[in-house]
Amino acid sequence: MAVYNYDVVVIGTGPAGEGAAMNAAKNGKRVAVIEAQQQVGGNCTHKGTIPSKALRHSVKQIMQFNTHRMFRDIGEPRWFSFPKVLERSQRVIEKQVQLRTGFYARNRVDVFFGHARFVDPNTVEVRDSHGVEFLKAQKVVIATGSRPYRPADVNFEHPRIYCSDSILTLSHTPRSLIIYGAGVIGSEYASIFSGLGVKVDLIDNRDRLLSFLDDEISDALSYHLRNNGVLIRHNEEYEKVETVDQGVVLHLKSGKKLKADAFLWCNGRSGNTQDLGLEHIGLEPNSRGQLKVDDHYRTEVDHIYAVGDVIGWPSLASAAYDQGRSASSDFLEDEDFRFIDDVPTGIYTIPEISSIGKTERELTEAQIPYEVGQAFFKTLARAQITGETAGMLKILFHRETLEVLGIHCFGDQASEIVHIGQAIMHQKGEANTLKYFVNTTFNYPTMAEAYRVAAINGLNRVF
Template structure:
């Protein structure tokens, strides 16, 4: 066994959280090692989650836009596109991301160990690398950033070639005519849009009464309407009883008595933290029933020099937030002030997309905050008319008396991009975070960001009647 000492930080996992922590720690002059069990860097985000699903979405959006363009309509038929071809293009994006991420470690002189890491004590991590060698790393601090994986109930046979989760769907070698999606959270809703965009029949089974019920109600309702308009069948308030599969397809039996039959099943009902078999028992740290670790404001577990960030700590389980958690945690380890990730914008890559930051109408109503609403419908914007992306709206929630911006909610083209305009204004101090900024500021024309001016004027007109 190779033994090396003097490490300031050993990071287990090279997803967004682990990568950000390693880079920040290196910039703080700590000697850093990162351990990645997969054959290449990037973690589940790069190989199975965020990057591949968003790459798939982009390709499907291009297909949809081609169909809407009068000059190109009929050239490309969605039903003639093979799933395998989309995956092949997605692999190119993944490979490019791996190269970019690998260069980060080289430039910042972070040592990479390719293999499985196991915590032996609060100051020791063993690595069993892909070459069959063992390394013992003696370190001042350990950071767990192992991410998450799709949740698998024990009574569903995920080894069957027609039953998939959000990871294995990337290995599907056929194009189904009809697919069942169980779980209508963020991942399930995104894949429902991808498959309907390809002309594939989709049954989306939601265990809740409303789609993405953490969203502003109006935005959630808009997504439900749009999915149904595209041919997706949404079944609300349903719970599975049994899943059976054969050579020809999958049958999903629901507790309500319904039986749904399709070519394939995509299971998207939650995720579990990757905390198994990493040696937590050796440092008296226990994960909860979803594999998640409890941490304090420093992202510190019950063991002082053992930290955790990213999906493995639960909320908000977003790549963007995980990256910041990794940076803040490493900075605190190096002696900087303790910082927490707050005001995280949601980014849901459905088609059209959804993004929001701040409070919803239902939250403001429950808190008895005197608010009003400014709206801009994309069908009226010049940029949306030019691109043909007329579906959607921008909604600004603001205080009726102070005009302070309280929430931004967007559904439609470039929602995930333009939400940051509102986010930046909401974070301004004093009287600089009001609706008047959008009215007094000149926006490029024609752009989607112009929706802020339109919505702000709409809001002012409401309260000055």
């Protein structure tokens, strides 16, 4: 029986675990990480963010090829199978694994592969096919991520029923697909499959898509999904999922019956806390498998921290990495600690969406006098050159002080464009006003120029 002593043990090598481990190692701590899969990177690299975004990029290229007038001079539109398109994402995964493996090696972080389980508050056992090892640590960070919620009454063993993890093993391209759950993941996959020519039914149990978004942006997403052939059904809940010859039938509580070649469940995620031995350390996850933490990412056991998807909101890879860094900053007593609560959304539908700050609805409810500046991509020279004219940049600002209150972007490169506004929102004084965008020279032609156009549009509404 091997026993190893460390300053810090991190369970999970996704963005949250990596952030915690790298920060601790760079500050001179002896660190070990534990990964349940055979390679580092966590679900983000192998089942979630990386493969789905690489898949999206490939589908977007196919859509451009099949619709661009110039390419029609070369040949007819082409059809690509889902497995063929998925091949590219595997190459990206391999590069990410190689990169991240190098991070741990260069920083002298020991990597253990196997299932982690607490023996006591300072000891974690790692079990694999070769045996058991025990890691003792002064600090432990739980960064085990999340998995798709899979209700017991849906048969996920059936070859035509998938969750957002298993869909990446799809070996054919269905002609029709029902997606149950119209959150971020469901909306992204609706974009991807409709882009491949699949007939998609998107089932939403709410009255609008992604209700946390600005209403205008949510409406734009609905329009573009429908324009690409997605049938969105709001305010619906499933009663049962029935498998039949050559298909799946979804029975809704409203009495509707929908049939498709395949079914994709995208409704909720659960924290990966099962069989982690939490009962041995006095921690109990909530009904969704998530752990409660304070504003320093400490669990109810002071020296044990939890970060990333396993604690719930915002369940974003970007936030998870920063949460991991912040958790280790706390036990390192580093002055750089910050609680991560100002996170931009990045939604990789086609076109993509990104936003930060307040929405119009929130500002109206708070009775804050605001105004709107808009730049429609169809008016920008760069968008006209690339052919990506669908979309807009929207700046919400205080009518009297001109302070920037919210940035909302829909369209090509939205998740890149939003960061300019994010940087300005964090400045002090006049640097955080609409005047910054008017008084700054932007490269031309660029998508960033949208800020100047939107700012002038907004000032014209005020003066």
